[in-house]
Amino acid sequence: MSLISEGANVGRPGGAQLIDGGRYDAALYEPSSAEVGDYIALLKPRVMSLVVFTALVGLAVAPGSLHPITAFTALLCIAVGAGASGALNMWYDADIDKVMTRTARRPVPAGKVRPGEALAFGLTLSGFSVVTLGLLVNWISAGLLAFTIFFYAVIYTMWLKRSTPQNIVIGGAAGAFPPMIGWAAVTGSLSLEPVILFAIIFFWTPPHFWALAIYKKSDYGRAGVPMLPNVAGDAHTRLQILLYTLILVPLGVSPWLLGYASALYGAVAVVTGAAMILLALQVYREASPADRACRHLFAFSILYLFLLYAVLLVDRGWGGLIARVAA
Amino acid sequence: MDDNKKPQGKDQGIVLTEAQQRARRSRSVAIAVALLVLVVLFYVMTLVKGPAVLVRPL
Numbered sequence: 357m358s359l360i361s362e363g364a365n366v367g368r369p370g371g372a373q374l375i376d377g378g379r380y381d382a383a384l385y386e387p388s389s390a391e392v393g394d395y396i397a398l399l400k401p402r403v404m405s406l407v408v409f410t411a412l413v414g415l416a417v418a419p420g421s422l423h424p425i426t427a428f429t430a431l432l433c434i435a436v437g438a439g440a441s442g443a444l445n446m447w448y449d450a451d452i453d454k455v456m457t458r459t460a461r462r463p464v465p466a467g468k469v470r471p472g473e474a475l476a477f478g479l480t481l482s483g484f485s486v487v488t489l490g491l492l493v494n495w496i497s498a499g500l501l502a503f504t505i506f507f508y509a510v511i512y513t514m515w516l517k518r519s520t521p522q523n524i525v526i527g528g529a530a531g532a533f534p535p536m537i538g539w540a541a542v543t544g545s546l547s548l549e550p551v552i553l554f555a556i557i558f559f560w561t562p563p564h565f566w567a568l569a570i571y572k573k574s575d576y577g578r579a580g581v582p583m584l585p586n587v588a589g590d591a592h593t594r595l596q597i598l599l600y601t602l603i604l605v606p607l608g609v610s611p612w613l614l615g616y617a618s619a620l621y622g623a624v625a626v627v628t629g630a631a632m633i634l635l636a637l638q639v640y641r642e643a644s645p646a647d648r649a650c651r652h653l654f655a656f657s658i659l660y661l662f663l664l665y666a667v668l669l670v671d672r673g674w675g676g677l678i679a680r681v682a683a
Numbered sequence: 684m685d686d687n688k689k690p691q692g693k694d695q696g697i698v699l700t701e702a703q704q705r706a707r708r709s710r711s712v713a714i715a716v717a718l719l720v721l722v723v724l725f726y727v728m729t730l731v732k733g734p735a736v737l738v739r740p741l
Contacts, residue, residue, distance in 0.1 A: 387703045392713045425731050429724060488721070492728045 388473060394463040398446055398474055399439030399481075407438040407534045413665045414538025414553055417616075417672040422542045426493060430541035433489035434534055436481050437501045441530070443478030444509035447471050449517070452579035458572060478509070489541075497540040504533040518580070521587040524569075528561030529554075535665075549616055552607065559604040560661050563597045563636060567654040570594070570639075571647035594640045597653070601636035605629035608664055617671050624667045628660045 411434045415427055422430070446453065446464050454465035463469040469477075482505050490498030512527030520526075532554045539550035569576060569583040570590055576583040585593045608629050612622030635656055638649040699707065729736050 387697055387699050387707070388710075389703050389706050390710065391706050392709045395710075395713070423731050425727055429728060432724075484721070488724070492725070 388470065390463070390469045390473060394468040395477060397463050398443040398469060398477060400442035400446075401439075403442060403531075404435050404438050407531070408435045409662075410553070410557065410665055411435075411534035411538035413669045414535030414550055415542055416538075416669055417549070417553075418539040418542035420542050427541070430489060430493045430497065430538065433485045433493070433498075434501060434537055434541075437485035437489070437505055438534070440478045440481035440485060441505045441508040443474050443481065444505070445513045447474035447478060448509070448513050450474075452518075452581060455579045456572075456575045458575060493541050494544045496544050496546075497537050500533060500537045500540055504530055504537065507533070518582070521582050521584040523582070524565040525562050528558050528565075531561060532557035548614075549611070552610055552614070552616070555607050556604070556664065557661065559600055559607055560657065562600040563604065563632075564654060564657040564661075566593050566597050566600075567639060567650040567657065570650045571654075594642070598636045598640040601632050605633055608660075611668065617668055621664075621667045621671045624663055628663050631656060632660050 408431055411431060415422070415430060446462055449459075450462075450464040450471055453459035453462050459465065464471055464474050482502075486498050486502045486505070489501055508527070508530035512523065512530055516523040516527050535553035535557070536546060536550045539553070540546060566584055570585045570593055573583070573585045573590075577586050584596060605625075606629075609622060609625040611617040612619065612625060632653075635649065635653040639653050642649045
């Protein structure tokens, strides 16, 4: 009789496979062949770079001063925390990652890193990043980082992703927290401005991911992930993309309207926002199954968010950062 | 241990392949570097903050 029971492993790929009243799957005791590069891949470096960038903007535009080494420490902890949540996501989602072409080569589904190793790696980094941020910077930012990791790993990955087409709407909050954490690292508090930075990313996430979900629909369908195009159809998703874009663009302009940013930022936000609406309209009008407009919107949405935050960094933060370093 | 007293076959336990040994070594080095970075970070931050390092406001 095989030690490995198919039924025993249903649910979690990383679950301990205790079967037949005490015997363990021998494969769990195979020596690991995971390389350092495989562990780095678990951190989702591309997502991590975006998190670091948005956290840097939150940190730079915040009023007050922070020693450059403290700022570096805060960014390092936020980056490691983001990587930890990526590792926890890959641990839990190994089963669906395996059947999606976009994710099949990730370390866990590819068999390079065992699920248990990914789980231990994610939990260890989560603990170290939160405690280090709390001890060396402040506990408000550490609390926000802990909540972000929890939100992404538990609320989004374990709960929402497989259960509702609104998964990336609510789950998008996890990706929107980093600028707030950066702000809190400097000020030890929160105000309207970081909430606006949060809202921009929060409302940017649905059009960005649903554009991807339309042209990767078969992938998500194969994995059984209830993305909006798979559940409600392309036409409804295209409408939702347009509606969220119409909310996003005014929010993108709001830092200028509220006096937080200069006219340069306002001009960039208006021009790129108009382009976003134009592309969302093209997505809305395009008949299924054509996905060219979705690819254009997906690509431009990355540039849009980057430009908004980059101009804000130059506009509000860069001068402040230089002054702080000089001081 | 005398050569003829060395455990044979299954008694040898888990024997790592060349690739597994190399991977384990690289992982050990990475863990050492990460711990070193952590120690240096706490040391430098203590110098930066001075006595205020013990003041940890919410």
